[in-house]
Amino acid sequence: MTFTEKEKSPLASMDHWEDELLTRYPEPKNKEKEKQEYRNYVDSDRVNTVREFYRLNHTYQTYDFVVQKEKDFLQFNKREMSIWDAVDFLNTLVDDSDPDTDLDQFQHLLQTSEAIRGDGHPDWFVLMGFLHDLGKVLCLFGEPQWAVVGDTFPVGCKHSDKIVYPEFFEANPDSKDDRYNTKYGVYSPNCGLENVKMSWGHDEYLYQIMKNYLPEEALYPIRYHSFYPQHRDDAYSHLMSKHDYKMFEWVDKFNPYDLYSKVPVPPNVKELRPYYEDLVAKYLPSTLKF
Numbered sequence: 001m002t003f004t005e006k007e008k009s010p011l012a013s014m015d016h017w018e019d020e021l022l023t024r025y026p027e028p029k030n031k032e033k034e035k036q037e038y039r040n041y042v043d044s045d046r047v048n049t050v051r052e053f054y055r056l057n058h059t060y061q062t063y064d065f066v067v068q069k070e071k072d073f074l075q076f077n078k079r080e081m082s083i084w085d086a087v088d089f090l091n092t093l094v095d096d097s098d099p100d101t102d103l104d105q106f107q108h109l110l111q112t113s114e115a116i117r118g119d120g121h122p123d124w125f126v127l128m129g130f131l132h133d134l135g136k137v138l139c140l141f142g143e144p145q146w147a148v149v150g151d152t153f154p155v156g157c158k159h160s161d162k163i164v165y166p167e168f169f170e171a172n173p174d175s176k177d178d179r180y181n182t183k184y185g186v187y188s189p190n191c192g193l194e195n196v197k198m199s200w201g202h203d204e205y206l207y208q209i210m211k212n213y214l215p216e217e218a219l220y221p222i223r224y225h226s227f228y229p230q231h232r233d234d235a236y237s238h239l240m241s242k243h244d245y246k247m248f249e250w251v252d253k254f255n256p257y258d259l260y261s262k263v264p265v266p267p268n269v270k271e272l273r274p275y276y277e278d279l280v281a282k283y284l285p286s287t288l289k290f
């Protein structure tokens with residue numbers, strides 16, 4: 001299948017998806033009462049581009065699409081690079097068309113990890129925060145935005161109506177396919193997420209790259225941080241195992257750092273870099289295959 005530029009990149013910046021999350025979830029989970037000041041994007045015509053983004057995502061993220069992407073990307077034959085090369089590479093994602101993008105990807109990663117570090121969490125959790133969005137390099141391999149970012153959801157079973165814009169699943173062929181459109185689809189009750197295929201994006205991709213190097217508590221948030229339908233809305237409890245729920249404590253712990261650590265003051269990259277060089281070297285090999 002081929003897509004036009006507009007279909008590949010409906011958003012002026014991939015960050016607009018995360019900005020929209022702040023509109024949807026203006027407060028951290030379980031702290032809904034604590035009012036904080038975040039920008040509200042509801043009035044802008046971003047609503048329309050974000051809508052279009054979800055329309056494409058919900059239409060084309062099918063079970064077969066995921067199988068296809070796994071076949072292609074899990075060979076890791078695109079590029080071999082160090083984490084620092086990947087960070088630099090990711091930072092080439094600059095959107096001239098977007099005057100609102102104040103911080104680059106590297107700065108988002110550092111703000112997230114520094115907030116985690118500031119709260120005294122273990123160093124692998126700090127590292128996880130620093131790495132969590134590196135899977136977005138998929139965009140630089142020519143992938144459409146809706147196959148890189150966006151809320152993730154299980155494929156191969158019925159789409160929950162708790163997923164944002166559920167009406168767009170009407171156009172997804174899986175919703176007409178009897179193998180995939182029942183509550184459990186190809187899965188069994190509480191089979192555990194390790195047996196569940198998720199819509200394709202930066203979470204799963206980075207998880208597959210990191211799975212041998214970090215503790216499971218760090219791998220869960222890498223793999224499921226965009227699975228908002230579950231970690232915010234508990235929409236797939238029927239697929240979750242007890243172990244998943246236990247590990248999702250770390251997904252929940254991570255989410256506020258991801259969503260609410262964006263402040264307009266850029267972190268001091270120069271000053272912080274040595275600490276992160278040591279941390280990366282402690283857990284990861286000098287180069288990784290992407």
Ligand SMILES: [Fe+2]
Pocket residue numbers: 132133202225226
């Ligand atoms: Fe992310």
Ligand SMILES: [Fe+2]
Pocket residue numbers: 108132133258
């Ligand atoms: Fe993020």
